[in-house]
Amino acid sequence: MTLAAFRSPSAVAVVGASDDATKWGYWLARGALAGAARRRVYFVNTRGGSVLGQPAFRSLSEIPESPELVTFAVPGRSLPAAVDDALVAGSRGLLAIAADVADETALAERVRAAGARLIGPNCLGIYDAESELSLAWGRFEPGALAIVSQSGQLGLEIAGLAAKAGLGVSRFVSVGSQIDVSAAEVLADLVDHQRTRVVALYLENFADGPAVLAAIDTLRAVGKRVLLLTVGSSAAGQQAARSHTGSMTSALDVVDAAVRSVGTIRVDTPSRLVAAAQVLALSPPLNGRRTAVLADSGGQAALAADVLTHAGLQVVDFPESVQTRLRSRLPRAALTANPIDLAGAGEQDLTVYGAVVDELAASAAVDAIVLTGYFGSYGHDTALLGPLEITVAKRIGAAAGQYRVPVLVHSMASGTDTLAALRGAGVPTFGDIETTVDALAAALRLAEPIASSVAALEPVRVSYAAGTGYFAARTALGRAGIPFPEGNVINAAADLARPAGAGPYVVKADWLEHKSEQRGVIVNLADADAVRRCLHDMTSRLGPGRYVVESMDTRADVQEIIVAARRDPSFGPTIVIGAGGVLAELLRDTVTTLVPCSREEARRLIERLQCYPLLAGWRGRPGVDIDALVDVAVTLGAILVGSPDLAEIELNPVRVGPRGALAVDALIIPAHPGR
Amino acid sequence: MTLAAFRSPSAVAVVGASDDATKWGYWLARGALAGAARRRVYFVNTRGGSVLGQPAFRSLSEIPESPELVTFAVPGRSLPAAVDDALVAGSRGLLAIAADVADETALAERVRAAGARLIGPNCLGIYDAESELSLAWGRFEPGALAIVSQSGQLGLEIAGLAAKAGLGVSRFVSVGSQIDVSAAEVLADLVDHQRTRVVALYLENFADGPAVLAAIDTLRAVGKRVLLLTVGSSAAGQQAARSHTGSMTSALDVVDAAVRSVGTIRVDTPSRLVAAAQVLALSPPLNGRRTAVLADSGGQAALAADVLTHAGLQVVDFPESVQTRLRSRLPRAALTANPIDLAGAGEQDLTVYGAVVDELAASAAVDAIVLTGYFGSYGHDTALLGPLEITVAKRIGAAAGQYRVPVLVHSMASGTDTLAALRGAGVPTFGDIETTVDALAAALRLAEPIASSVAALEPVRVSYAAGTGYFAARTALGRAGIPFPEGNVINAAADLARPAGAGPYVVKADWLEHKSEQRGVIVNLADADAVRRCLHDMTSRLGPGRYVVESMDTRADVQEIIVAARRDPSFGPTIVIGAGGVLAELLRDTVTTLVPCSREEARRLIERLQCYPLLAGWRGRPGVDIDALVDVAVTLGAILVGSPDLAEIELNPVRVGPRGALAVDALIIPAHPGR
Numbered sequence A, B: 001m002t003l004a005a006f007r008s009p010s011a012v013a014v015v016g017a018s019d020d021a022t023k024w025g026y027w028l029a030r031g032a033l034a035g036a037a038r039r040r041v042y043f044v045n046t047r048g049g050s051v052l053g054q055p056a057f058r059s060l061s062e063i064p065e066s067p068e069l070v071t072f073a074v075p076g077r078s079l080p081a082a083v084d085d086a087l088v089a090g091s092r093g094l095l096a097i098a099a100d101v102a103d104e105t106a107l108a109e110r111v112r113a114a115g116a117r118l119i120g121p122n123c124l125g126i127y128d129a130e131s132e133l134s135l136a137w138g139r140f141e142p143g144a145l146a147i148v149s150q151s152g153q154l155g156l157e158i159a160g161l162a163a164k165a166g167l168g169v170s171r172f173v174s175v176g177s178q179i180d181v182s183a184a185e186v187l188a189d190l191v192d193h194q195r196t197r198v199v200a201l202y203l204e205n206f207a208d209g210p211a212v213l214a215a216i217d218t219l220r221a222v223g224k225r226v227l228l229l230t231v232g233s234s235a236a237g238q239q240a241a242r243s244h245t246g247s248m249t250s251a252l253d254v255v256d257a258a259v260r261s262v263g264t265i266r267v268d269t270p271s272r273l274v275a276a277a278q279v280l281a282l283s284p285p286l287n288g289r290r291t292a293v294l295a296d297s298g299g300q301a302a303l304a305a306d307v308l309t310h311a312g313l314q315v316v317d318f319p320e321s322v323q324t325r326l327r328s329r330l331p332r333a334a335l336t337a338n339p340i341d342l343a344g345a346g347e348q349d350l351t352v353y354g355a356v357v358d359e360l361a362a363s364a365a366v367d368a369i370v371l372t373g374y375f376g377s378y379g380h381d382t383a384l385l386g387p388l389e390i391t392v393a394k395r396i397g398a399a400a401g402q403y404r405v406p407v408l409v410h411s412m413a414s415g416t417d418t419l420a421a422l423r424g425a426g427v428p429t430f431g432d433i434e435t436t437v438d439a440l441a442a443a444l445r446l447a448e449p450i451a452s453s454v455a456a457l458e459p460v461r462v463s464y465a466a467g468t469g470y471f472a473a474r475t476a477l478g479r480a481g482i483p484f485p486e487g488n489v490i491n492a493a494a495d496l497a498r499p500a501g502a503g504p505y506v507v508k509a510d511w512l513e514h515k516s517e518q519r520g521v522i523v524n525l526a527d528a529d530a531v532r533r534c535l536h537d538m539t540s541r542l543g544p545g546r547y548v549v550e551s552m553d554t555r556a557d558v559q560e561i562i563v564a565a566r567r568d569p570s571f572g573p574t575i576v577i578g579a580g581g582v583l584a585e586l587l588r589d590t591v592t593t594l595v596p597c598s599r600e601e602a603r604r605l606i607e608r609l610q611c612y613p614l615l616a617g618w619r620g621r622p623g624v625d626i627d628a629l630v631d632v633a634v635t636l637g638a639i640l641v642g643s644p645d646l647a648e649i650e651l652n653p654v655r656v657g658p659r660g661a662l663a664v665d666a667l668i669i670p671a672h673p674g675r
Helices: A024-034 A076-088 A104-113 A152-164 A183-188 A209-221 A235-245 A252-260 A270-282 A298-310 A320-329 A351-362 A383-403 A417-424 A433-446 A469-479 A528-542 A582-587 A599-608 A612-616 A626-642 B024-034 B076-088 B104-113 B152-164 B183-188 B209-221 B235-245 B252-260 B270-282 B298-310 B320-329 B351-363 B383-403 B417-424 B433-446 B469-479 B528-542 B582-587 B599-606 B612-616 B626-642
Strands: A011-015 A040-044 A054-057 A069-072 A093-096 A117-119 A125-128 A133-136 A142-149 A169-174 A198-202 A225-229 A265-267 A291-295 A368-373 A407-411 A487-490 A505-509 A521-525 A547-551 A559-568 A572-579 A590-594 A646-656 A661-663 A666-670 B011-015 B040-044 B054-057 B069-072 B093-096 B117-119 B125-128 B133-136 B142-149 B169-174 B198-202 B225-229 B265-267 B291-295 B368-373 B407-411 B487-490 B505-509 B521-525 B547-551 B559-568 B572-579 B590-594 B646-656 B661-663 B666-670
Touching (some): A011 A024, A011 A076, A011 A133, A024 A133, A076 A093, A104 A117, A152 A169, A152 A198, A152 B298, A183 A209, A198 A270, A209 A252, A252 A265, A252 A572, A252 A590, A265 A270, A270 A433, A291 A298, A291 A351, A298 A368, A351 A368, A368 A433, A383 A407, A407 A433, A469 A487, A469 A666, A505 A528, A528 A547, A559 A626, A572 A582, A572 A599, A572 A626, A590 A599, A599 A612, A612 A626, A612 B582, A626 A646, A626 A661, B011 B024, B011 B133, B024 B040, B024 B133, B076 B093, B076 B104, B142 B183, B152 B169, B183 B198, B183 B209, B198 B270, B209 B225, B225 B252, B225 B270, B252 B265, B252 B590, B265 B433, B291 B298, B298 B368, B368 B433, B383 B407, B407 B417, B469 B487, B469 B547, B469 B666, B505 B528, B521 B528, B559 B612, B559 B626, B572 B582, B572 B599, B572 B626, B590 B599, B599 B626, B612 B626, B626 B646
Parallel strands (some): A011 A040, A040 A054, A069 A093, A093 A117, A198 A225, A225 A265, B069 B093, B093 B117, B142 B198, B225 B265, B291 B368
Antiparallel strands (some): A125 A133, A125 A169, A505 A521, A505 A547, A559 A572, A572 A590, A646 A661, A646 A666, B125 B133, B125 B169, B487 B547, B559 B646, B646 B661, B646 B666
16 A cells, blocks of 8 residues: 555644644644645644644544544554544544554554554654655754654654755654554655655664565665665664564674665764765765875875775875876975875965866866865855855866766865855765765765676575485585585495595594584595594594595695575575684674675675685785685575575585685584474 | 963064955954953054054064064065064064975074074964964864864864864964974973863874873873874875975874873874863763663664774673662663663653763763763753753763763754753763764773883893894894794704704704795604705705704694884884784784883783784683783893894794793894895
8 A cells, every 4th residue: 555645645633732842742733734835734632722823623533524644642552542533534644653552463453454554653753845744853954865764763863964964854754663664665655756865774673674675676776875774783782772673683794785785785873874875965976996185284185095095995196197287287385196285275276176176077087086174164264255165166066067076075164155055066065084984985885886686596406304414415515516525425444445536535523513623523644544544543432423534625725715505584595705714713704695696796795805815815825716616605505595494504614726616514504403 | 492482472473464354464463463451462564554453563673572472474485584583573482374485494593593482384373272362273262172283274173173062272283394393392381281181182293202202291190181193094195294294104003002102092083083082171081891871762772882882892781780770760661771772761851861870870880871862952952841951961960070980972962052061061972973982982092001111121132143044033032031942053964963852843944034935944854864854955955054953833722923023213112913824914913012011011912912812712722821922022122122233123923822932933134234
């Protein structure tokens, strides 16, 4: 059923409307009245009388029509009866603020049975700039940012920070407990919402994960980008979020992989969300990391270069041709390398800012420009310079637009006309250098190619019975395409005719999950005799059982990598690739992707590992066969997708050498262990 | 010579005073006039007439006295003559703004010869709140923060951000080119500056490093803390800073070690500096990392916990006794674990905020309290609630003061009376959660024990002739107390009577600096025969020469650590301790300290290594003998201090086991290699 009633209802009723400015009934009534030119507004108060100078009805039934949208400023205990009244009155859009509502499930069922929709309860309301619908706490400035939030107050915090940054709100929906209308539905409903260019999404759980991803994907297809804010990266944060929502928080690396698969990113604070939203709302897309810094102070130039470099942007020198042109425009003391320090040239002639930005934007030598320092303050400090500074601001914006190069301005000023002119011309402005750089870094992450989910993936079914051991696992995985060393399984030393493959050999106790700790793996056995002696010894130590004899991987320049396939409760099969070795384990050097994952995406992920330089060839050593590692990862994903009986598969380690990869241990965990 | 002329001069002359609001002569004249109640003010303009309604003299010589302080708003080319005029006129305090001054050295010499002092040139002026002296660009609010800056504009940016945060300026000195008065002198001069409680110091080079450290130390002794901002952490940043100052930037890890040795920290942006300064100016000292989060929204509670945890603060559960007391004050839906979500209790009764903060501060269960969310907005959104909210703000401040627990407030509001009341009561306020947490994290770093520089250190002299090889190095270092395996040196296989120490053995080509790459180290030689065969083989491969035969360290559970001693051009001898192994090298897992360094400080540094968990005992493996590693580091420092002929000593690696450490390679670089 549509959410039309929440967008531009023909009539709104406020149940519990009040004149008391400390009460929700006041805020909702005041907001409803602000849209009175667009729709009929009714107030309901059991005591009758008047509210904000308008007569109040004693009940919904007294209203002469079925108001399309009814909002309730009543305590949680009174909400179910009030909703029932609204359903009887024929209303089909319901907005419930109250927390502490008993039996939310039953309430939701009655709403749905009546063919109505309900947003909330436990929410802070809705706002729509297009239809001047304001039924929420606080005040909103109209603009391009939609806010969909599972925490109403965090939504309001985002709106407040956006307003300070000169970014208005197109729509605000505090989805609350989502007993009926879900965040995913509200997101999807933004597709044809004209004013919305960027969406801020705050979610605490991803039970509805695939629907949320689908909505983000649909929005992206029409040019609207979503930025996700979530919590749960710390145990304490998770605890607060869980008890708030009563549902489990997904591990954040899976969430990151999930949003990457639909071309968006997670941000970690409201301020950073707003900073990124400013760039998305105003700037052309970023196409690379080469950033020019233009400063009117050597200190600020250096600082910007430091902060940009730390954030993964590049502050590289300009080609000589560009420097020559810059030199012709600037005084001798100015730096024309990157960062540029105008060294007083801007003070002498304000138009220099515009000319240099234009030169840089036109040069094709940079992907973005950061202007940092005093610009934006001239007109404020010296009124005489105001008009010229605004003209320069417009020229800067025009250069950004013409050459499709994002220009970001960090200004020591705040709230000046010049800053407003910059934003009006498509140039976001920021109050400190780290926020500026955060925004650009977010744009860079958003510029990454989307993790293609359309990779051709042929699911591969693998059968494995719980507890059947390593050899059964390697046999099953080996048939499905995972490379293992040659090997065979025996029950006693006497069984061994000749070890498979070339020596030296390794002997493993087939049934042990953590073999090393119990000395269940013995390596470097030169020949069949050594293997036989070893089997003897192991049998006497560990008891009789199945033992696996494998050809040992003795290649040089091998790196050990962990590859695992797991199921996430919200997002399904995932692949984790991690560096082996104890230090890597300590540092949790891993990357995660949803399955299916294209080979290109797998490779990009591997390049993000901290240990990647070792894989690529460190200090003259040869690099390893990353294609072979990609094969293992993609194949493992296909196996998990094709094998619903399996919960998890771990290859630890996969030994990747200059030519080829070999899994030398494998563990399969069935979906229902022990059954 | 004192800097008294720059603090509260009896008379000020502005050379180049002007009515043109776009000129420096206007800003200086206007500022000088603002202090006219405190001192005589003279304007000089070659055209005479009047400036800002006051008659202007045609030259300094016309002024009826020697103005104690003269400031110059003249172009760089005119500055030397103008300064000479001021010296003739008998002025002893000179403030020069202009850039592009020719022959600064000669100018400085004339100033000093005349017994005068000069600040600048190439600076943005000075301000002193105590004496109402304002000779600078911009406007300042009086307050507790002194700003000493090598970049005038960064200094102004800090002042602007501080003003936004409600933090005023006690003094501002843009030191410019420091041709006479240095930043270190200006710092030292703040010792008896009453209004100053915190100092923001921006420096781009540390040629004057020890004097700067001494000044910071003196300030700390009188309760004034300094926060250092510098640049050069990226190549591009370094380039901008260097050409700006014409001097070399120190490596930042040495700078960090240097400021730590005098109990302060480096911050990396102006905003973070101001955030930390707010806490230093307002809060009691922080004594630990246990942080309580008090929120009025589950989302903000979770977010604060996440951001705090990432910054190294701890959001741990409260003891049951504290939770019981909290429960008695809060509704059933509220979370009394950490983070606390008031779940509407604050809306019902504003005094809950004060009661909970008081309860937490009194509990001794937390070291700091972060209040996040709506508090600060009540009075603004609902005027009726204003007075009560301010009362609660004062109670929060009283609790912070009484129990000496820092309370930091992140509020969705900005500029409200309640926020001003909080700051007035000793509670810093912030506009977003990451700034709040940055500030607390800085306070935590400032709470660390000071790297004691008074550790008893007996310098140890070591002699080493360039190029005399590994054995000479190990002999010299061994005598000085660095432990090496048993070993001896021979010139041919035939020399070998019996290897020193127990087998297995290692043979090393004595003269090779990078032994492994040329197969100049052969390990695991079982006995004297194997050593002999190896020596034969190496001699045939590498040629005749000195070879070292050592007992091989075969202990289990050993970690390889790099320990190096180096001289920094600004700060002298330093020790670097780093994790061995290729991944650690890739991650640059190192710590640095100045020498001398106490054993306690060496241990604290080692605990900061990313690989520290491996040293402490990872996953049930035994930990290593950190005391032995500390011995090696402290001894190496004593050697570098005692051996002025040596530039650098590197032990790579030192093998540290559960009992004892052994250096198994050593390289000494003399101070003048090749001489």
